[in-house]
Amino acid sequence: MNTNKVDVIVVGAGPSGVSAAITIAKSGKKVLIVDRSDAAGEKNMFGGAIYAKQTAEIFPEFWNSAPIERAITEQRIYMLTDADSTLLSYRYASKGSYKAFSVFRSKWDKWCIEQAVKAGAYYAPKTIVRELILENGHVTGIKTDLEDFHADIIILADGVNSLLASSIGLKKELKDSDVTVNVKEVLQLPKERLQDRFNIDDEDGVAAKIMGGPLKNMFAMGFLYTNKDTISIGVGVSLDELKKNCIKPYELLEEMKEHPSIAPLIKDAKIIEYSSHMLPEGSFDNIAKVYDNRVMVAGDAAGFVDNMHFEGTNLAMLSGKLAGETAVFAIDRGDFSASTLSMYYKKLEKSIIIKDLKTHNNTIATLKNNIETITSLYPELACEFFETLTAADEIPKKDKYKKFLLKVIKSGCIRKTIPLGVFAMEKCLKR
Amino acid sequence: MNINDKLATLKYNKDKESHLSVNNDICINCKEKYCTFICPANVYEWNTNKCELTIRYENCLECGACKIACSKKNINWKYPNAEHGVKFKNG
Ligand SMILES: Cc1cc2nc3c(=O)[nH]c(=O)nc-3n(C[C@H](O)[C@H](O)[C@H](O)COP(=O)(O)OP(=O)(O)OC[C@H]3O[C@@H](n4cnc5c(N)ncnc54)[C@H](O)[C@@H]3O)c2cc1C
Ligand code: SF4
Ligand code: SF4
Numbered sequence: 001m002n003t004n005k006v007d008v009i010v011v012g013a014g015p016s017g018v019s020a021a022i023t024i025a026k027s028g029k030k031v032l033i034v035d036r037s038d039a040a041g042e043k044n045m046f047g048g049a050i051y052a053k054q055t056a057e058i059f060p061e062f063w064n065s066a067p068i069e070r071a072i073t074e075q076r077i078y079m080l081t082d083a084d085s086t087l088l089s090y091r092y093a094s095k096g097s098y099k100a101f102s103v104f105r106s107k108w109d110k111w112c113i114e115q116a117v118k119a120g121a122y123y124a125p126k127t128i129v130r131e132l133i134l135e136n137g138h139v140t141g142i143k144t145d146l147e148d149f150h151a152d153i154i155i156l157a158d159g160v161n162s163l164l165a166s167s168i169g170l171k172k173e174l175k176d177s178d179v180t181v182n183v184k185e186v187l188q189l190p191k192e193r194l195q196d197r198f199n200i201d202d203e204d205g206v207a208a209k210i211m212g213g214p215l216k217n218m219f220a221m222g223f224l225y226t227n228k229d230t231i232s233i234g235v236g237v238s239l240d241e242l243k244k245n246c247i248k249p250y251e252l253l254e255e256m257k258e259h260p261s262i263a264p265l266i267k268d269a270k271i272i273e274y275s276s277h278m279l280p281e282g283s284f285d286n287i288a289k290v291y292d293n294r295v296m297v298a299g300d301a302a303g304f305v306d307n308m309h310f311e312g313t314n315l316a317m318l319s320g321k322l323a324g325e326t327a328v329f330a331i332d333r334g335d336f337s338a339s340t341l342s343m344y345y346k347k348l349e350k351s352i353i354i355k356d357l358k359t360h361n362n363t364i365a366t367l368k369n370n371i372e373t374i375t376s377l378y379p380e381l382a383c384e385f386f387e388t389l390t391a392a393d394e395i396p397k398k399d400k401y402k403k404f405l406l407k408v409i410k411s412g413c414i415r416k417t418i419p420l421g422v423f424a425m426e427k428c429l430k431r
Numbered sequence: 432m433n434i435n436d437k438l439a440t441l442k443y444n445k446d447k448e449s450h451l452s453v454n455n456d457i458c459i460n461c462k463e464k465y466c467t468f469i470c471p472a473n474v475y476e477w478n479t480n481k482c483e484l485t486i487r488y489e490n491c492l493e494c495g496a497c498k499i500a501c502s503k504k505n506i507n508w509k510y511p512n513a514e515h516g517v518k519f520k521n522g
Binding site for chain 1: 432434436437438440441463465468469471472473492493494495496498499500509510512513514516517518519520521522
């Protein structure tokens with residue numbers, strides 16, 4: 001047998017690829033997973049937090065041994081105006097049941113690939129797939145800078161750019177409106193100071209979304225995560241907005257960092273790393289064709305992201321697992337045709353992946369159409385409300401609240417909220 | 432903090448050859464020059480004296496945004512060779 005022939009080749013050792021490889025290796029099939037980085041994760045960046053429940057399906061009780069930073073126990077939303085802010089916070093007790101953990105990709109991805117190797121997968125780092133090998137129009141292998149490899153099935157888990165899925169026509173070329181450009185900094189602060197500043201205990205952590213202020217009137221969102229002794233802070237902005245507004249992404253991040261409500265959170269923290277990565281915007285109409293003869297596409301490469309809820313790694317892991325299960329079924333059957341691999345899509349349809357992508361199909365377009373309402377008007381009215389509520393002055397309360405109400409009416413807030421409300425209702429109630 | 436200070440926090444293994452290239456004749460006639468501001472690593476700069484696009488490929492973060500943003504589809508974009516390019520310690 002050709003030594004360069006395995007049952008399945010997985011391209012990309014991110015969350016989707018590793019989950020596919022583990023699923024296949026555990027069933028006793030021969031799987032090779034390749035990645036272009038020297039050590040898994042070194043080319044990757046995210047916010048970010050991984051989700052406990054879905055991650056544990058691939059890595060049971062991973063929190064006992066994986067390199068996690070903090071258990072997320074508080075979710076904040078900062079609504080900024082030019083100078084003020086309203087903060088929403090939801091805090092929960094972590095004990096016993098975890099929801100999410102902050103991690104670093106470079107450490108996390110490395111740990112994950114170790115688990116795949118332990119399960120029996122072959123791992124080739126420093127391996128760039130430049131081209132797919134086609135025989136009679138079907139994918140039968142990969143061309144790397146060093147040698148060729150062959151397999152019955154190839155799983156493309158090569159991330160948002162997925163040059164490979166595009167090369168065989170499974171994926172349309174990405175447009176400006178299909179992606180966000182994200183920049184992030186990791187800022188170091190002594191552990192005790194970090195915990196005092198965020199009002200958290202030893203293991204606990206905060207995840208925050210930031211909207212409005214310097215990010216107003218465009219599809220842009222800031223994010224912040226606490227790690228052990230560092231803070232990850234960044235901003236994601238739609239590529240079409242960057243072009244339209246002639247903005248440099250790192251300058252937008254600087255402006256956000258200087259906002260009077262954000263600056264104290266990162267004061268005296270020293271930058272130890274800057275990074276950037278794209279994210280697909282995630283809508284049903286934009287997903288790739290995820291299977292064909294002998295090939296499947298998973299994770300970001302397929303466009304499986306729920307931008308509204310900051311979900312990506314969980315959908316990547318789930319899709320990798322479903323592609324892996326399908327590959328095992330096909331190999332047992334000895335049939336790698338598109339009709340057998342269509343089982344992958346049926347599994348995706350039954351999972352939250354396709355259901356949520358359908359729900360969010362035109363959500364981002366709707367948000368973009370109402371972006372001023374969401375990122376300018378709502379933060380302003382929220383701040384105005386608290387200002388009215390808390391300013392102890394000479395104005396009688398009745399007059400104050402009347403003024404506030406008139407302002408709400410004049411701002412067109414109610415009229416502008418109706419389409420958003422109708423849109424949300426339709427989404428939830430339509431079958 | 433300016434972009435050079437940000438980039439100075441990163442570990443790179445510079446490749447001998449650029450993994451990014453353009454046809455400068457097309458850039459000369461490009462009004463928008465999107466690549467010169469959307470890039471998170473400030474890789475592209477228009478040199479007015481030489482009428483030429485400077486490409487500091489060694490600073491590239493390999494995100495892929497420029498490839499999409501150039502409306503003239505003028506950026507020949509590929510990943511740097513194995514063991515080259517940027518390396519994130521945290522990510
Ligand atoms: C700023 C930001 C914040 C985010 N925050 C969160 C969050 O908080 N929670 C969350 O769940 N998700 C988050 N996400 C989304 C999440 O990171 C992705 O959805 C997830 O990483 C997708 O996994 P993947 O395996 O499909 O792709 P990736 O993680 O991108 O992995 C692809 C792998 O393929 C390799 N590769 C690519 N091309 C080739 C090739 N030709 N040859 C060999 N190897 C190749 C790459 O080196 C990489 O390791 C965030 C994303 C960004 C950008
Ligand atoms: S946007 Fe494209 S065509 Fe215009 S200057 Fe940049 S690379 Fe050249
Ligand atoms: S890939 Fe990203 S970092 Fe590299 S040059 Fe293009 S836009 Fe800049």
